[in-house]
Amino acid sequence: MKREFVDEKYKWDLSHMFASRLEWEKSFSATNSKIGEIGGYRGKLINPEMALKFFRLADEICLSVERLYVYAHMSMNADGTNGEAVALAERATSLSATLGAAMSFATPELTAIPEEKLDEMIRDPRFADYEYTLKCIKRDKPHVLSDKEEYILARLGEVTHGFKDIFEKIDSVDLPHPTVKAGGTKVPLTHGTYSKLLENQDPAVRKKAFATYYALYEERINTIAACYANSVKKNNIIAEIRGYKSALDASMESDDVPAGVYTKLIEAVEAGLPDLHDYMEDRREALGGTMHMYDLYVPLNNDADLGTDYEEAFETVVKALSPLGEEYKRRLIAMRDERRIDVMECEGKRSGAYSWGAYGTGPYVLLNYSGTAHDIFTIAHELGHAMHSEYSDESLCYNKAGYSIFVAEVASTTNEILLLKYLLNETKDNATRKYLLSYYLNMFRTTFFRQAMFAEFELYAHNARKKGEALTVESLSKAYLKLNKKYYGKAVIHDRQIRYEWARIPHFYNAFYVYKYATGITAAVTLADMILNGGQAARDRYFDKFLRAGGHKSPYEILKDAGVDLLTDRPYEVAMREFRTTLRALEREM
Numbered sequence: 289m290k291r292e293f294v295d296e297k298y299k300w301d302l303s304h305m306f307a308s309r310l311e312w313e314k315s316f317s318a319t320n321s322k323i324g325e326i327g328g329y330r331g332k333l334i335n336p337e338m339a340l341k342f343f344r345l346a347d348e349i350c351l352s353v354e355r356l357y358v359y360a361h362m363s364m365n366a367d368g369t370n371g372e373a374v375a376l377a378e379r380a381t382s383l384s385a386t387l388g389a390a391m392s393f394a395t396p397e398l399t400a401i402p403e404e405k406l407d408e409m410i411r412d413p414r415f416a417d418y419e420y421t422l423k424c425i426k427r428d429k430p431h432v433l434s435d436k437e438e439y440i441l442a443r444l445g446e447v448t449h450g451f452k453d454i455f456e457k458i459d460s461v462d463l464p465h466p467t468v469k470a471g472g473t474k475v476p477l478t479h480g481t482y483s484k485l486l487e488n489q490d491p492a493v494r495k496k497a498f499a500t501y502y503a504l505y506e507e508r509i510n511t512i513a514a515c516y517a518n519s520v521k522k523n524n525i526i527a528e529i530r531g532y533k534s535a536l537d538a539s540m541e542s543d544d545v546p547a548g549v550y551t552k553l554i555e556a557v558e559a560g561l562p563d564l565h566d567y568m569e570d571r572r573e574a575l576g577g578t579m580h581m582y583d584l585y586v587p588l589n590n591d592a593d594l595g596t597d598y599e600e601a602f603e604t605v606v607k608a609l610s611p612l613g614e615e616y617k618r619r620l621i622a623m624r625d626e627r628r629i630d631v632m633e634c635e636g637k638r639s640g641a642y643s644w645g646a647y648g649t650g651p652y653v654l655l656n657y658s659g660t661a662h663d664i665f666t667i668a669h670e671l672g673h674a675m676h677s678e679y680s681d682e683s684l685c686y687n688k689a690g691y692s693i694f695v696a697e698v699a700s701t702t703n704e705i706l707l708l709k710y711l712l713n714e715t716k717d718n719a720t721r722k723y724l725l726s727y728y729l730n731m732f733r734t735t736f737f738r739q740a741m742f743a744e745f746e747l748y749a750h751n752a753r754k755k756g757e758a759l760t761v762e763s764l765s766k767a768y769l770k771l772n773k774k775y776y777g778k779a780v781i782h783d784r785q786i787r788y789e790w791a792r793i794p795h796f797y798n799a800f801y802v803y804k805y806a807t808g809i810t811a812a813v814t815l816a817d818m819i820l821n822g823g824q825a826a827r828d829r830y831f832d833k834f835l836r837a838g839g840h841k842s843p844y845e846i847l848k849d850a851g852v853d854l855l856t857d858r859p860y861e862v863a864m865r866e867f868r869t870t871l872r873a874l875e876r877e878m
């Protein structure tokens with residue numbers, strides 16, 4: 289459908305950001321010239337008065353650029369066929385790059401401020417808005433090298449960042465697209481169609497897709513192994529040069545999360561593996577006695593009859609989130625009434641879903657609602673992001689409101705869990721219950737167990753290399769297969785090709801990233817449990833300590849204040865108990 293034919297009430301109203309294109313243009317020119325003022329602070333940040341003025345100016349400009357950028361990109365996302373919107377987005381991108389270049393002197397200059405002086409600034413109430421920024425600068429200080437060394441690293445950075453780029457070229461440009469026959473049609477194999485083919489009800493189609501897909505990686509396996517091994521080497525070398533104990537420490541320190549959280553996750557997940565094995569066993573039986581690795585994604589329960597029109601789905605989500613109170617509900621309804629949600633699929637619209645917005649002008653949500661059961665969960669999920677932003681933005685200054693990736697998926701997943709429990713309570717229908725319970729179990733399998741397994745693999749690779757072992761096709765694949773067996777257990781046939789799965793995971797080129805998915809769902813399960821069973825005090829705590837906490841301090845500390853200490857066993861135990869209870873409930877429905 290063309291966008292012009294979509295009912296206005298299903299299109300977002302971006303005038304909350306800029307009343308008109310003309311307003312955008314005015315702000316663009318003003319911001320563009322204001323960026324010129326930044327250069328006046330170069331070489332002067334050692335002086336606290338100047339540093340403070342610089343921070344305030346930077347906030348003002350960053351906020352303007354953010355609003356221009358978000359407005360332009362959201363316009364383009366809604367309709368990529370609109371040439372005017374595309375041009376706007378290009379201009380906003382280049383403005384943002386200009387700002388980045390103009391600000392590039394600031395971090396090295398601030399880092400060069402002597403520690404005592406940084407401490408004074410941190411204690412100075414005038415710097416209250418920048419306290420966490422300054423603390424992060426102080427934290428990184430011991431790992432910053434001399435000007436000359438930093439220059440060399442920065443220049444070489446263009447090369448050392450290349451492994452990710454090389455992998456992307458192999459993975460998304462060089463890989464051919466052989467066809468796989470499914471239900472009489474020949475489907476060209478891409479990353480997108482591969483995951484669809486694995487959901488095909490015909491086992492022969494799944495098997496063929498799996499074999500064809502993995503053959504592509506196997507044909508290039510030596511190249512990919514060399515690429516990954518060098519990427520790991522690079523991470524270890526840079527961590528060592530910067531004086532970190534390990535690449536893991538370097539990465540966790542930049543998240544501002546204790547490295548112990550990573551190892552705690554890997555240790556804690558072990559306790560849940562027997563239940564994962566039981567789940568695999570149940571699936572094997574349901575599949576008729578054998579289950580291959582390529583049978584992991586096929587839905588055993590057809591899409592439940594939750595599919596409804598958008599209005600009804602929205603109402604369901606609002607009801608399901610009622611444990612979060614009246615005010616939360618009022619805000620959800622305002623999202624709809626202020627037309628902050630772009631609902632329908634249309635020509636030129638970006639696929640998928642997201643929540644986005646600029647500080648001070650409220651959040652927006654993009655959907656491609658098609659009425660499936662999964663789409664209802666997407667509404668709850670994206671509104672979770674939106675509300676997290678809204679509460680944090682209104683409680684904190686610009687500099688502290690933005691939350692980090694470590695906590696970014698927590699509020700959204702919490703909402704999905706609340707919706708799931710609501711729907712389970714509401715329905716007596718056996719097929720729907722099975723669908724919901726399976727949905728939840730799969731969420732655990734893919735977001736918790738699978739990501740923890742990836743995390744364990746990354747840790748293995750970096751440690752092995754550090755100990756001087758060579759990372760080869762053989763050593764990487766052997767380690768991967770061992771982990772695959774440990775996680776999925778004996779109910780699954782560990783097909784030969786699965787040992788090469790590490791070779792197709794793009795996230796591995798952002799080392800130590802995926803663990804955040806696993807800790808995120810762990811936190812969400814714990815918080816949902818507290819919201820439903822902890823009484824009013826627990827709900828208030830969720831708002832005050834989490835939704836309103838943005839990124840004003842370490843994301844680990846924020847979750848700890850909210851009642852989820854990821855260095856302790858408890859949240860993992862809660863999550864694993866939840867998995868077990870859900871599994872038993874599904875077994876009872878069978």
Ligand SMILES: [Zn+2]
Pocket residue numbers: 669673697700
């Ligand atoms: Zn999300």
